[in-house]
C-alpha cells in the first residue's frame with residue numbers, strides 16, 4: 001500500500017479497500033455485502049436520481065492512544081438517518097443494520113484508519129436512496145444503503161484558526177416548512193448558490209438567515225451556529241436547521257464546563273453582542289469565526305481580534321476531541337469501541 005501523509009490529507013474522497021451495501025426489496029433489507037468496487041449499477045428511473053429521494057450521514061472513526069478503534073455516537077447518526085428517511089418516505093435502515101454496515105466499513109479499511117496523534121480520522125459516509133424505478137412522483141418500492149469510508153486529515157492544519165463568513169440573502173438552503181431539518185442532498189444542491197457566492201467574495205462559508213424574514217440566524221454552510229456570552233452557550237432554534245450531533249454534544253459539554261445553554265431564535269443584530277462565535281459539525285468540530293460580513297450591506301461583525309479562537313470555544317473543542325480520541329474520560333457514554 002502507498003504511504004499516506006496522514007496529517008496532510010485534505011477533507012476529500014480517497015479510494016479505500018472496501019465498501020458495504022444492502023438492498024431493500026419486498027419489504028426487507030438484504031444481508032450486507034462487502035464490495036471492492038467504487039461503482040454501483042443504478043436503474044435509469046431510480047427515484048434517488050430523478051426526484052431527490054436521497055439522504056446521507058457523516059461520521060468518523062478514530063484510532064485511540066491505546067490503539068482502540070472508536071466510533072462517536074453512531075446511534076445518533078442512525079436515528080437521524082431514520083428521521084430523514086421518514087421525512088421523504090424512504091425505507092428506514094434499522095439500528096442493527098446501520099451498525100453492522102458502519103462497523104464493516106471501518107474494519108474492512110483498517111489500513112486507512114489514521115494513526116493516533118496525526119489529527120486525521122476515517123470519515124464514514126452512510127448513503128440511502130430510492131433505487132426502485134418510478135416515473136410518476138411517488139416513493140420508490142426499493143432502496144439502496146451504502147457505507148463507504150475515506151481517510152480525512154485534520155481540519156485545521158495550521159492550528160485552530162478563525163474563519164470568515166459571508167451572510168447571504170439572495171438565496172435560501174431550506175424553506176421554513178421544507179426539508180431543512182433532515183439531511184438530504186437536495187438541501188446541499190440548494191446551498192451551492194450561497195456557497196459559491198461566499199467563496200467568490202473571499203469567505204470560507206455562507207451564513208443563511210431564516211428564509212421568511214431574513215432576521216434570524218439559521219446555519220453556516222453545512223454547520224450549525226453557536227455564540228457565547230455571559231457564560232452562556234447560545235444556539236438558534238428554527239424550523240429549517242439540521243440538528244447537528246456535534247452541537248448537541250457541545251451543549252452537554254458546555255454545561256459540564258459550568259456554562260448555561262440557551263436554544264432560541266437568534267436575531268442577526270445580536271452578533272454584535274457575542275464574545276465568541278463558531279460553526280460546528282463533524283468535519284471541524286468547531287470552526288471559530290473571526291469575521292461575519294453581510295455581503296449585501298457590507299456590515300461587519302468582528303471576533304477573535306487577537307487572531308486566536310476564544311477560550312470557551314477552545315475548551316469545548318479540546319474536550320470533545322479528547323473524548324473522540326480517548327484522551328478524556330467518556331463520561332456520557334458516547335464512544336463505541338469496535339476493536
Ligand SMILES: *Cc1c(COP(=O)(O)O)cnc(C)c1O
Pocket residue numbers: 058183219221222223224242243244245246247280281282283
Ligand atoms: C450534517 C450537517 C450539520 C452537522 O451535523 P453533525 O452531526 O454535527 O455533523 C449541520 N448542518 C447541516 C445542514 C448538515 O447537513
